[in-house]
Amino acid sequence: MIPPSFEYHAPGSLADAIGLLKQHGDEAKILSGGHSLVPLMKMRFAAPAHIVDINDIPGLDYLKEEGGHLRIGALVREADLEASAVIAAKFPLILDATKLIADPQVRNRATIAGNLAHGDPANDHPAVMLALDAELVIEGSGGERVVPITKFFVDTFETALASDEVLKEVRIPIPPAKSGGAYFKLERRVGDFAIVGVAAQVSLDGAGNIQSAGIGLTNVGPMPIKAEAAEASLAGKAPNDATLQQAGQLAADASKPVTDNRAPEDYKRAMVKELTIRALRRAVSRAEGGN
Amino acid sequence: MSTVNVTVTVNGVERSAEVEPRTLLVYFLRDHLRLTGTHIGCDTSNCGACTVMLDGKIIKSCTLFAVQANGKSVKTVEGLAENGKLHPIQEGFKEEHGLQCGFCTPGMMLSALELLQKNPHPSEDEIRWGISGNLCRCTGYQNIVKAIQYAADKMAKGEA
Incomplete structure (x- = not known):
């Protein structure tokens, strides 16, 4: 073609x-x-x-920790995330998601900023960034502005970017100690778009209870979804089965899947619940120092 | 119709052509340079038949405009053998029967090359992961994995 x-x-x-x-x-x-x-x-x-074509613009391929944030420049590729020591050490959620995006050839080209700027609810990074409470640094002819990820997605394939603006940087708060995350993606075959994807990030307090949680959902609505009620339900609770089950149900309630050639609506909703539970369980395990 | 001059170092040799900006790299290689070892399979960045290396990294040449490769270097299957001697990866595919129809083979070998450059001693799982962007409809992948293992062993001996 x-x-x-x-x-x-x-x-x-x-x-x-x-x-x-x-x-x-x-x-x-x-x-x-x-x-x-x-x-x-x-x-x-x-x-x-x-x-x-912005590929040859110098200075946009940085991936660095600075001022309590991880800063990811517009030209950082998926393969760069895969190979990054700071991602491996502090952002297992991002590493999980990146590895499940397409295949090695595509990951050598595809950028995290592009994955967000495309505004596709089937892409994986939107849910990840919703779980991590990222901010997006946008530059246009009117100057620079910082938009929280929750205000970025406007509709299917529509974002807060104006036609003269570039998504310059993704900025993610460095999680406190005793934090962990995980991404679970149900797909028909390796590298496909998700039937359902769930991103979970948790931080534990000194007693081992959940201090804060972030949950993002992939491809179960016209836009990427932040499962806020599920997140709120976890705060201050011990990460036991009952707590995770309840959060899974609230995440499923927040999803808006439609029946398509990937799966029927009720199945997708059930999978949101199950994958939320599994992602939270692994996130908690990682926050506790496990795997 | 406006065209642009594109100059790419292909397998170590500088090659130029006048192309439309919409010309994809795979068509530049096949139609303009007559390097037909790189295949067009799905044409939708799924199958990996068009895999080549751009500045040392594998990419799908059906999803990159030729003009984006301007001033860069590209390695194709035609650049694997040196001085008439098969590359260990090519030898592996021959010895281990890593192909049947051969359509996926050029792309598969370029993916194997990046994999072995990054990870000279891959496990079977790592090999399968490394070629996960290349589809083969004939072999069931078993002999492709063996071919890459053969190449890894041969290249390791070459280092020693």
């Missing part, structure tokens, strides 16, 4: 990229990893007149 014609731009700086986006408005699309955009172009679901 040959994508529709376009004019190609490869700006050397973020400012130039933003200038091009401002100039061409809705006619322009950003190209980074390209693994959402190029297939959409081949299938004629997208036909941007201008492609703004």
